[in-house]
Amino acid sequence: MASIYGDLRHLLPGNYKRLITAWLEEDCPNFDYGGFVVGESDGEARLLGKAKGVVAGVPFVDEVFSQLGCTVEWHVQEGETIEPIKHCATVHGPIRKILLGERVALNILARCSGIATKTASLLAALRAHGWNGTLAGTRKTTPGFRVVEKYGILVGGADPHRHDLSSMTMLKDNHVWACANNSTAKDAGVSASPDSIAAAIPRAVHAAKAVGGFATKVEVECRNIEEANSAIKAGADVIMLDNFTPDGVREAARKLKQDWDSKHSFLIEVSGGLTESNAAPYACQDVDILSTSSIHQGVGIVDFSLKVSLR
Known part of the structure; x- marks a missing residue:
């Protein structure tokens, strides 16, 4: 076919x-x-x-x-x-x-x-598990060979995800941590302690949207419900639940979709060590995207x- x-x-x-x-x-x-x-x-x-x-x-x-x-x-x-x-x-x-x-x-x-x-x-x-969401690759590709690897993902029926840093703004923990520690953030009174990551997320999201404009989606990597709520409230388009357990994903995704129903539109992505042997338990109706490098790396x-x- x-x-x-x-x-x-x-x-x-x-x-x-x-x-x-x-x-x-x-x-x-x-x-x-x-x-x-x-x-x-x-x-x-x-x-x-x-x-x-x-x-x-x-x-x-x-x-x-x-x-x-x-x-x-x-x-x-x-x-x-x-x-x-x-x-x-x-x-x-x-x-x-x-x-x-x-x-x-x-x-x-x-x-x-x-x-x-x-x-x-x-x-x-x-699909056999009954999940109809989007399977996606990652940016963990081979330098100089990315176009071929992303092409292979498409032929296999999945979403290639970001092609490069300009395709979408993905704010990982390092981006938010750096934002919390830069001089502008400090002037704004943002604490630089690890506990302030959730508090620093809105500033990072607003800065990303200011330069990316309406055409560039913003995704935020979140380690817990607090950070996810902070990102959603700030207007993030995609919430990545990173390195959650299967039970943790189900509970967090259900609660986020329920609590923000009709208030904000967003997608939930799950990532972190997913393979063919362990991905199915993460696939639930409240999860929109499963992303993994296991379909193209190694x-x-x-x-x-x-x-x-x-x-």
């Missing part, structure tokens, strides 16, 4: 092509000795899926080979779950150029598909190989 979002290549920024150019240059910065042996004969190669998983990363593979003067004919749809051994695509072009792009294309496809597979698996488990690959044949 194709991605639930349709053709995701339309989302990609122009700079992804520059990234691929850099990755190709990284893999062959000088002479292509193996390519010299092969020469310029035309041919084709079969892209084989060697493990079960969700196929993701099609536009990146297309671009790798396009930059090398080759074409890719796909026999599966992105977002489709394959079983081994599956003939997923055929690459046409000069054999030397096919081999020049082989490892870069396979590395991207394997990792992107691994993320999509892990994402789809956790999402299916949460995730295994889906194995693919490329087998060349001369025309």
Whole structure:
């Protein structure tokens, strides 16, 4: 089955092509000795899926080979779950150029598909549990590879969450703590003790909204009900309950939604060490979002190989 979002290549920024150019240059910065042996004969190669998983990363593979003067004919749809051994695509072009792009294309496809597979698996488990909220990734991505990892999350059916620091204002404990200790906050009479975090949250939220404007949502990481109430009262759009127990999440989310019903509109996000083995108990009707890095950080690959044949 194709991605639930349709053709995701339309989302990609122009700079992804520059990234691929850099990755190709990284893999062959000088002479292509193996390519010299092969020469310029035309041919084709079969892209084989060697493990079960969700196929993701099609536009990146297309671009790798396009930059090398080759074409890719796909026999599966992105977002489709394959079983081994599956003939997923055929690459046409000069054999030397096919081999020049082989490892870069396979590395991207394997990792992107691994993320999509892990994402789809956790999402299916949460849906089976009866939860219809939003599963999201995090910003714990690999520098230089974020666009591929976020893309894989989307293909797997989840929300990519923030793409960068400009996507949304997320006020973590360090932001609020620093706000409580800066000179402006002190002049305003905000205490710098740890017990004053809840008191410092409104100032941090107001400052964030002042510069972010109406188009930038503000999320606040909260360690307890007091901090959550302070953030909601200040106008935060998303309340993150971080590192709560499952029972603590259920109680806090229920109470917050009940106490602020019809007064303020906000979403409740739960985060902190969530994995496929422990996420279900956190999924309750008052929780809108579960965010986790386990769907993209340290995730295994889906194995693919490329087998060349001369025309």
